[in-house]
Amino acid sequence: MDFDYSDRCKALQEKLVAFMDEHIYPNENAFHEEVDENGRAHGNRWVPTQLIERLKPLARDQGLWNLFLPRSPRAPEGLSNLDYAPLCEIMGRVPWAPEVFNCAAPDTGNMETLERYGSEEHKRRWLEPLLRGEIRSAFAMTEPAVASSDATNIATRIEHHRSGAGDDYVINGHKWWISGAGDPRCKLFIVMGKTDPEAARHQQQSMILVPSDAPGITIVRPLPVFGYDDAPHGHCEILFENVRVPAQNLLLGEGRGFEIAQGRLGPGRIHHCMRAIGVAERALELMCRRLNERVAFGKRLSEQGVWRERIAQARIQIDTARLLTLKAAYMMDTVGNKVAQAEIAMIKVLAPNVAQQVLDWAIQAHGAAGVSGEFPLAYQWAANRTLRLADGPDEVHRNAIAKIELGKYQPEPGRLTPAGD
Missing domain, CATH: 1.10.540.10 (Acyl-CoA dehydrogenase/oxidase, N-terminal domain)
Incomplete structure (x- = not known):
């Protein structure tokens, strides 16, 4: 490597x-x-x-x-x-x-x-203005009525309607924690929902492109994160009620939603982890500066053993997370996202947890100022905590890692070892 x-x-x-x-x-x-x-x-x-x-x-x-x-x-x-x-x-x-x-x-x-x-038409209409920074977009998957960490639970319906008026899909569903939906520049929702509830478990879902101004879309409310509304970006609750879009807005075809989700979430997860390492690095920098500036019990805080222990642990953990993230990035570039799935899952657990720990120590080093708006630490703590849920919670990624690891040591059929041996 x-x-x-x-x-x-x-x-x-x-x-x-x-x-x-x-x-x-x-x-x-x-x-x-x-x-x-x-x-x-x-x-x-x-x-x-x-x-x-x-x-x-x-x-x-x-x-x-x-x-x-x-x-x-x-x-x-x-x-x-x-x-x-x-x-x-x-x-x-x-x-x-x-x-x-x-x-x-x-x-x-x-x-x-x-x-x-x-399609080329999708790219012309949506991708090109996004690349120019003229519009923004949102990804609508999570729902309030189901455990969305298991995406097979997603209940929003995307139903095919053919009539003399055209060939359309009609969308009905209830989404929440849809990041970016509060921004008035948000012109596109990529919506995940069920096109065929009777199909095989991972072939029921599809993804479709929905203009944000389509009739039947209601932004119910922004949802605050630990009291922060994250304006003007926001994380919103949305209703889709008989929202009609052309059939050509469906991505790839019916039943391809999980395939698209895996292709989308691999890069998204690694980007989250890269940013989390930046958050942790800055928190360590702010912590060290604060500890060098403050005196308690007759000596600088940076000279006290407990803080040196935490600084050392922070450096070890940040560099560990960075190296594993670079390994995942290298594998994504060389052997593809599917082969790198274990590494992507590992960093998605490791990086946010490392950042959270370093932020917690940095807040502690700043005392009451650490939980105020005088420093960026409180807001970053709140934002980073959501990463242990976003794009799959820790538990789901740990389960995936364990399944991959266990798969390496599956016994041959008929070769099970008795528990006492």
């Missing part, structure tokens, strides 16, 4: 670090202040910030744009997973930064989906 980054990646790292220093970190508070001001002045926190819109052209001009999408003729700037990893980590240090570079979820996963599985 060769984990060395290409020369292009190294040059982009330098440019990205400089961009973050000049434009992102100095504007962290300004972003939240603008969101709050939109709420006070216009009664609408869901207005996109002018700050990000001003920064996007600067990022594009510097070649820091659409770096996440490999092997796409529409995004020649796209990098391999291995080369994108350190850049995604840097962007992840500030929650809203990825959007500046058109590398934000859920758009990245949706663009991957359209590139891999969409």
Whole structure:
């Protein structure tokens, strides 16, 4: 395995670090202040910030744009997973930064989906404006009435209707935690639902493209995460009531939903992990700075044994998570997502848990300030905690890892060993 980054990646790292220093970190508070001001002045926190819109052209001009999408003729700037990893980590240090570079979820996963599985018409209508950063999108899978960690439970119906008026699908269902749906620039939902409840278990589901302005769609409410509404992005509850879209909006064909989901979620999971490592790295940096500045019981906090133990553990855990993430990225690039499924599952468990632990220690080091808005730690703690649920909870990924591991040691038929031997 060769984990060395290409020369292009190294040059982009330098440019990205400089961009973050000049434009992102100095504007962290300004972003939240603008969101709050939109709420006070216009009664609408869901207005996109002018700050990000001003920064996007600067990022594009510097070649820091659409770096996440490999092997796409529409995004020649796209990098391999291995080369994108350190850049995604840097962007992840500030929650809203990825959007500046058109590398934000859920758009990245949706663009991957359209590139891999969409028709030329889908790409012209949806992918190209997404790649230009003109619109945003959402992925509608999770439902309130079922345990959505088992996606075979998804109950939303996508029913085929042929009539003299046309060839359509009609969608009825109830979704929630649909990230990005609150943004007025969200023009597309990729919806997962059942086309054939009588088919084999993993062939009942399909995915379909639904314009966000289609009649019958109701945004019920934004759902706060530990009290944060994440405006103007948001995570929303949505009703689809007799929503009619053309039959050509179905991706690949009926019963292909799980196939598409696996293709979409592999890159999405590794991107989440890359950003989580950036969060952990920044939390460690803030923790060390704070410990070097504060004195208690006659000496700096950084000189006290308990904090040195935690700093050492944080460094070990972050580097462990990074190396496993790079291995997964390398495998995705060289042998494909399916062969790398165990590594993808492992990092999806490891990286968010490492980030959560380091954030917790950093908050502790800051005392009461750590849970305030004076530092980014409280918000990052809340956002990172959701990653242990997003794109599959820890328990599902651990189960998948265990099944793969057990499969290596299956006894031959008729060769079971008695328990006492």
